[in-house]
Amino acid sequence: MSERALGPAAAGTSTALLTDHYELTMLQAALQSGTAQRRSVFELFPRRLPEGRRYGVVAGVGRALDAFERFRFDDEVLAVLDEGRVVDAQTLAWLADYEFTGDIWGYPEGEVYLPYSPLVVVEASFAEAVLLETLLLSIYNHDSAIASAASRMTWAAEGRPCIEMGSRRTHEEAAVAAARAAYVAGFASTSNLAARQRHGIPTAGTSAHSFTLLHDTERDAFVAQVTSLGRDTTLLVDTYDIAEAVRVAVEVAGPELGAVRLDSGDLGVLAHQVRAQLDSLGATKTRITVTSDLDEYAIAALAAAPVDGYGVGTQLVTGSGHPTCGFVYKLVSREGADGEMVPVAKKAKDKGSVGGRKYALRRRNSRGRAEAEVVGIGEAPVDDGDDRTLLVPLVRDGEVVGREPLSASRERHLASRAELPLQARQLSRGEPVIPTIHLD
Missing domain, CATH: 3.20.20.70 (Aldolase class I)
Known part of the structure; x- marks a missing residue:
C-alpha cells in the first residue's frame, strides 16, 4: 500500500507556521545570547499512558516526515512573521536560510510504546531542533491516540x-x-x-x-x-x-x-x-x-x-x-561551555524527565514474549540475543531516510502487539503491560 500525496494542503505548502509563537521567540533570544548553535538532543516521549491503557501505538511517523520536508521559511511565511512583528530582523534573516542538518531517530510506525519510551530523538543545534517541537507533537499526539x-x-x-x-x-x-x-x-x-x-x-x-x-x-x-x-x-x-x-x-x-x-x-x-x-x-x-x-x-x-x-x-x-497521548518534547542533553554534552532535565514531581540521550530495546524472553522496555541513558542497552532494538533512523544529515509503505507499518503493528503478554488484551483498567527500565 503506497501513500500518494502529502498533508493538509497542496504538496508545496510550507508547514513552518504550524507551530507555537514561543518557538520563534526562544530562537530569537538564543541567537542573541550565542547559544542557538549549541549541539542539543531533544526527545519526544510519554510520561505515562492514558488512564486504563496497558500499551500505546506509534502512528503519524510518515505524516511527520512529509511535514518535516515542507518545514521551510519561504517568502510567504516570512511575510507573516514580519508583519506580525513576531521576531526581529536578525531572526528573520536566519530563518530565511533555515535548513535542518541534523539526525532524527524514532520508533517506526506501528510499534507499541510504553511510558518513557523515547519515541523520537532529535540531534541537531538548539536552533534547528527546537523549531520542530510543536509540529511533531501535534502529529504524533493525534495519530498515536487514534x-x-x-x-x-x-x-x-x-x-x-x-x-x-x-x-x-x-x-x-x-x-x-x-x-x-x-x-x-x-x-x-x-x-x-x-x-x-x-x-x-x-x-x-x-x-x-x-x-x-x-x-x-x-x-x-x-x-x-x-x-x-x-x-x-x-x-x-x-x-x-x-x-x-x-x-x-x-x-x-x-x-x-x-x-x-x-x-x-x-x-x-x-x-x-x-x-x-x-x-x-x-x-x-x-x-x-x-x-x-x-x-x-x-x-x-x-x-x-x-x-x-x-x-x-x-x-x-x-x-x-483519550483523544491525545500526552507526549512531550524535552531537551535532554546539550553542549556545555567545554564542548562536551551535558545531560539536562526538568525536576518536578509530576512533570519530571530523565536527562541524557536515550537508546531503547524491547526485552524479550526466549519464546519472543516481551518482558520490559529497556531504555539506556548515554549508551545502548546490551541485546542478549532475544531482544529488539526500537529506534531506527528517520532523518540523517537533514535528509529523510525512514519513509516506508503503510503495509510495512500494519505488519509491524501486528507483530509488535503479538509479542505482548496476554494481559495486554484486557480492556479492564490496569498498569502498563510491561515495565519501563532505565539503565544509567
Whole structure:
C-alpha cells in the first residue's frame, strides 16, 4: 500500500507556521545570547499512558516526515512573521536560510510504546531542533491516540474486519489522519475518499437511511441499490421493521446478497435474530455488519454474536475517550561551555524527565514474549540475543531516510502487539503491560 500525496494542503505548502509563537521567540533570544548553535538532543516521549491503557501505538511517523520536508521559511511565511512583528530582523534573516542538518531517530510506525519510551530523538543545534517541537507533537499526539484506540478495537474484533467511518465526527483534515492511523492499527478500510487519494487506503460504503427514505417503499430503495451496485452490496435494514426488511432484501437480491447492516437497537440480540432469518431464507453467506457508536468494549461484547464486521466512527476518531497521548518534547542533553554534552532535565514531581540521550530495546524472553522496555541513558542497552532494538533512523544529515509503505507499518503493528503478554488484551483498567527500565 503506497501513500500518494502529502498533508493538509497542496504538496508545496510550507508547514513552518504550524507551530507555537514561543518557538520563534526562544530562537530569537538564543541567537542573541550565542547559544542557538549549541549541539542539543531533544526527545519526544510519554510520561505515562492514558488512564486504563496497558500499551500505546506509534502512528503519524510518515505524516511527520512529509511535514518535516515542507518545514521551510519561504517568502510567504516570512511575510507573516514580519508583519506580525513576531521576531526581529536578525531572526528573520536566519530563518530565511533555515535548513535542518541534523539526525532524527524514532520508533517506526506501528510499534507499541510504553511510558518513557523515547519515541523520537532529535540531534541537531538548539536552533534547528527546537523549531520542530510543536509540529511533531501535534502529529504524533493525534495519530498515536487514534492508532492506540484502533488497536484495542481490532484486537477485540478477533479477525473480523473493522471499517473506519468517523469523518463526520471530527475536523475534515483530522478525519484523513484518523483513517490513516486506524489503518496502521489494523482497520480494513475507511469511508473517507481523501484517505484513499492521499494514502491508498481501501474505501467502502453503500447507503444511508436517507436513501431508503427517499423512495416510496423500502423495496423500491433495495431494488434501486441492487440494480446499481450489484447483489454483493450491503443493504441497510433498520429504517423501519428489521424482519420485514430482511425478508424483502433477500427477495430482491436473492441468496447472493452480500450483507445487511444494523445501525440501531440491541445489536447482539438483533444479530442473532437476523442470522437465523437469513439462514432460513437460504442466504447463509450473507454477512451482517453492525454500526452505531461502537467502541472496543461494545465490539468485545459482540464477540459471541454472529457479526461479520464492524463500522466504527465517533469513538475511534476521538481516541475512545483519550483523544491525545500526552507526549512531550524535552531537551535532554546539550553542549556545555567545554564542548562536551551535558545531560539536562526538568525536576518536578509530576512533570519530571530523565536527562541524557536515550537508546531503547524491547526485552524479550526466549519464546519472543516481551518482558520490559529497556531504555539506556548515554549508551545502548546490551541485546542478549532475544531482544529488539526500537529506534531506527528517520532523518540523517537533514535528509529523510525512514519513509516506508503503510503495509510495512500494519505488519509491524501486528507483530509488535503479538509479542505482548496476554494481559495486554484486557480492556479492564490496569498498569502498563510491561515495565519501563532505565539503565544509567
